[in-house]
Amino acid sequence: MDSVLALFSDYTFQTVALGSALLGLISGVLGSFAVLRKQSLLGDGVSHSALPGVVMAFVLLGSKNTEVLLLGALLSGLLATLLIVGVVRHTRVKFDSALALVMSVFFGLGLVLLTYVQKIPNSNQAGLKRFIFGQASTLLQRDIVLMTICGLILLALVLLFWKEFKLFTFDADFAQSLGFSPKKLNLLLSFMIVLAIIIGLQTVGVILMSAMLITPAVAARQWTNKLWVMVTLSALLGAVSGIAGTAASSLVPKLPTGPAIVVCVSLIVIVSVLFSPGRGVLHRIYQQRKNRILYRLEGGGTDAPTS
């Protein structure tokens, strides 16, 4: 217990936990829309596609500043999104194929660039590899400030366009018939999801980031049938996982923070899928059994003759 108390008063822990909580919160909110739009994999595509941007930013600008590297990630993530949207719109390639295509090309390019950069003197200290699996311990106070600003902007946009996002996510054709351009809304929402992903890269890395986006939303969906409850709960679950994962990795030696957060959020989703009332697996089994008993007691007579 003492160690936990000591931990929570530790400055580094506070910084990292706050960062992880913020990340969980933001990705929880935007992940809800990604999940409901059945674009869960978009997060995976964007985060993987951010890697070449990180490396290119370092190569071209020679800076190791997180802001600069994340700016590169943002540009490359946006470019990938536009490519995916463009391929879907202008060719007959379907969304999932376009996504897999763009994602693997970008990630491959990122790895090639990374190998190349490793050979440049002075590059080892750049810590570019931290973006692959994430390294939460490198979070500084300015990173937190950056995350807070981005988070506030994103939350404000979600609140502002709540009605439009809800309508567009449920029925894009009807939204268009009312004069809400699905093209614009799709672009705005996609950009917002990209931004949410980018600010999480430093903490959980490009490979696990999509888990942060999708998992809290999937878990939250299990417990509610209201959109605003789902989004709020998803944000909460994301934030709690962020803090719990950080605590776990601080208490257990050599346990990396990003993966620990993802494990926490995965536990939550497993519990939710199994035990939630209404949508849970156990509930469904219980209902089936109840129906079988009911049938045995009250049904089961011979059918009326048909011929």
Place this chain on the structure above:
Amino acid sequence: MEKQQKYAVEVEDLTVAYDAKPVLWDIDLKIPKGQLMAVVGPNGAGKTTLIKAMLGLLKPVTGAVRFLDGSGDIRTLKNRIGYVPQSGSVDWDFPATVQDVVLMGCYGKLGWVRRPRKSDLELTKQTLQKVGMQDYATRQISQLSGGQQQRVFLARALAQEAEVYFMDEPFKGVDAQTERAIVTLLKDLKEQGKTVVVVHHDLQTVPDYFDWVTLINLRVVASGPVKEVFHEENLKKTYHSAGALLRSVV
């Protein structure tokens, strides 16, 4: 009699293509105000495409669609045009209640960013009553039957308080009782002077339900009052060519 015929919808030289393949060819259509019109044709005739193109949801290759005596196109008159999509076009497992969905009908008048007001909620309640779903307002939409889904979409369109309605197969998958309820609703709309365009596939009921009909099969075969154009010869023309097409493919 038709000295000053007023038109709710005028379609001129409309051609729509998916990729390079035309699915609607040179459609000319005039729908008079205050009519219940059925759009009839075989599968793949372009019925849904036609109403989607009229609503501006699909970009036509050529052609123009004007509404309400040519006073404007879909962009300027969107708040006076209502739409009931096929109920299968959305995921009913979306986290929303019946009331939430019907409220969406009010979004068009509100425009960007503005929130629904109390009067919108009131309107939602009224329209739910009109489709006989007032007891389901707080029901989760995933728990609705096919007929109830159709009624919810109709209520949402009524909440638009439009003058011209486009409905894509509102009778699909509904039981006899719901079908009667929808027909009553359509006649009510007509009595209020609204124009309703309905994609329909049950030829038997066309004369009972509608007073105007358009027969299409990639082109308009015939369009006019049911009494005048809904006869065997036109039906043969509409459905026969599809049969011929199928035979030529097989």
